[in-house]
Amino acid sequence: MASNVFDVLNNRACRGLALGALALMLGTGVAQASTLEVSNARLSLLPGNTPGAGYFELANSGEETVTLVGAESPAFESVEMHVSSEHEGMAHMHAIESLDIAPGERIEFAPKGHHLMFMRRIEALSEGDKAEVVLEFSDEQRLPVTFDVVSPASL
């Protein structure tokens, strides 16, 4: 439903205003640019200073492929895109530089697959808090997303 609202407001002049309004309407865990929609944004975090994992869904309703190239957050010193995999009984994890999302495609960052790895906390965060994150794309587009800080037990 939210995407329909936004399609109507496709005028560039309206975009900033509409984004603000949408942010208010939709609350956290959701962000939207003209053709990109993020939902279910969660940051899995444990007490202490161990790294967190970011999970979300990202849908591209535009007509161009977009390329996610990274993320940053004022709450962490560094954020990397990673993918976990299992091969011959071993759990592997490696960084990825970019991820293409084709027109009409919906990708999922989910446990034991793609995730954002949040390292070295700058702000103290715990379950129930919100964390501001900006997703970065190759066309310089930057998409702000508010992640809900959750326990891995909730996933």
Next chain:
Amino acid sequence: MYKLLFAGLASFVLAGCSDQSWRTTDIGDIMPPLDFTLTNEEGETVHGEDYRGKATLVYFGYTFCPDVCPITLSRLGDTIRDLDDETRDNIQVLFISVDPSRDTPEVLKRYTDAFGPEFIGLSGEQAEIDAVTNRYRIAYEYGEENENGDYLVTHSSAVFAFDREGQAQFLMRDSHPVSDAEADIKRLASQGG
């Protein structure tokens, strides 16, 4: 002839109904009993035999792991919380860190406390860790350090299960249906001893 057939059939049926048939991978005949020398969350030297008396699940990982390790431990925690109080008292989870330079006893204590009182963090000298990983025929490997000195560790994805006498029972992987893993954990924890 009939007698022979019957005997064969009976032994087949009995094997199928045996207490030792786990839904996940049975390792009773191929893995040695629980044994190691490691350091606990209080910095004390401990041995495998110290953990006899309860069903024991063992997972090898590291706390700098943001995704696979916390998710695996949380799912074990969910299964354990579903047990009734008495059964829950009969199970423990040993999280053996293969990354002792970052996973000090203090770090491990804070980490395992987040998953529940049944979770115990262990680590040790590299030679001690190698002894236990070799014993269970698993490997681990450190990745290259980045400019911040951070590095990733490739580690075993399996959870090993031992009975309260420390005898190897079954091994769970992500490829096993969650319902099978849960059923085996519940049965193991419910076994009398």
